[in-house]
Amino acid sequence: MSNSFRDRNALVFVLITVAINAVGFGIIIPVLPELIRALTGLENNQAALHIGGMTFVFALLQFICMPIIGGLSDAWGRRPIMLASVGALALDYLLMALAPTVAILYLGRAISGAFGATFSTANAYIADTSPPEKRAQNFGLVGAVFGGGFILGPVIGGWLGEFGPRIPFFAAAAICGLNFVYGWLVLPETHKPEKRRAFSFARSNAIGSVKSLGRITGVRALLFVYFLLAIAHTVYPSSYTLSTQEALGWSTADVGNSLGAFGLASMVVQGWLIRIIIPKVGQYYAALIGIVGAALAYAILGNANAGWIVYAAGPFAALAGLYGPTLTNMMSIRFDETEQGELQGAIGAAQGLALMIGPLLMTGTFFVFANRDTSPVYMPGAPFxxxxxLTILALLVFMKTTTKADRRNIMDAPEDGATK
Structure with missing residues (x-):
């Protein structure tokens, strides 16, 4: 098999996997609060605390395991790690579909967090198969197909949820199971044996990974910016359904349709506009546009008192899709081929830590401000x-700490002795 054919096969599978996982993830968003309420008998704002708790469990396992998984993918290759992740997701959704108690929902999220290598390993595949000047655009493709999957996922979940809150979970399990079979049959290995490095637990934990990667100029600051933005972004999976249903009286279908529209706009930005914007303005300014867009979207959603206002935030939320690929590539181009899995593991750990903090912060905020009788100020959009x-703080850190090379859209070859 030629390298170009192998790389193309890997890229196609990675993009299909991300799309399918996005569909599976999106399917459950509109119905998870309803399933929690059915299992516990809790009110809306009280069910929000369980959503925050489940996301915390997922994130804790991801924070611990993602650097290990990144190191293992550098040592063993990408294929086995990707397949393990896809299989774990199928098991996660099946457990949640069959859950007789809320405790089983927590167990399912723990399994998914422990094996949640899909996106970090997908990005490692991209780094393996893309030249540095094309990585940001290809990282954008990952975001674009996620947006495409997210168009279908919440819409499907919202409509399936009309037949019962468990049905979307069975659908997500089936989709991920089929993807596992497909990957087993066609997924190639792209991380060449000569490029692999021995697994080191000292470098494959969150603290050791950040310490190791921090020897390269600017990486810790960019990782901190990414971390703040990841905390802010948790408002969507943790609070969007609760907030819109509380403030606007939306049904699960309304929630699914709006998230589908957001996904469509995001797909346009990350699949098409990113390839125009980055060559025109460079990675630094593309990231800047994305961060500002995210801040505007959150501000609009936080004050939305009508459905059209939610949809008006969509274009700004879509522009936020610029910052993830550009920040990832601004870090990726600083490292050689033997460390891409470690880098993606560190980014995954940052996401995991953000998922530990963010949903508890967002659902806790919703709990305080979404009760008409006890809230100091009734404001269901407070989490946004x-x-x-948080996004404005990330913007200030980004503008303060990026280098002149970043702003000129160039990066000298990294040296092991470089310091931040």
């Missing part, structure tokens, strides 16, 4: 205002 504040 918290996200806006």
């Amino acid at each position: 205002l918290v996200a806006a504040i």
